[in-house]
Amino acid sequence: MSSKVEMYFQLQTKIIDPESGVRYTLIKLLGRGAYAQCFLVDNGEEEMFAMKIVKIKDIKSKKVLEKLESEIEIHSQLNHPHVVKIYRHFRNEDYVFMLLELCERGALDSLLKRNGKLKERYVIKFVKQIVDGLLYLHNEMNVVHRDLKLGNLFLDSRLNIKIGDFGLSAIIKNGERKVTMCGT
DSSP states (O other): OOSSOOOSSOTTOEEEOTTTOOEEEEEEEEEEOSSEEEEEEEOSSSOEEEEEEEEGGGOOOHHHHHHHHHHHHHHHTOOOTTBOOEEEEEEOSSEEEEEEOOOTTEEHHHHHHHHOSOOHHHHHHHHHHHHHHHHIIIIITOEEOSOOSGGGEEEOTTOOEEEOOOTTOEEOOTTOOOOOOOOO
């Protein structure tokens, strides 16, 4: 497999939200997953966001498409200081676009690769914030993430944890248990 990333769009491409008319300029590729690429975008008013873009034709299974729709539905209901915000989503015939809170410091796994081990005070802070976010998801929203890993824990500019990537998440109903093996 080639290490070269084939991007869905060239940088500086403008993505237009059909409902609001806002034009988002793609600035930089932030990351990619099996079905999506995430870009740093500017809305033309000096506000920066992350935009997750899913190429619909790359999704070969109906089940994966249903999971994408579920991800958007679940994520759109969440509002907590330690959960990445989704501001809006839209689509055209080829792509699904999710406008997300920008976590300027990236994923926790990248921070550890760059800096090595963390100071104890940061570990304590991060664990408290992760637990706070998970308690909100589980106890208030009945959501299980099912793919919690360092690569899905993001850091904002003030080094606050934000739980992200709800692609494998599910809503639990009345004591239901999920037993599917998920994640990595």
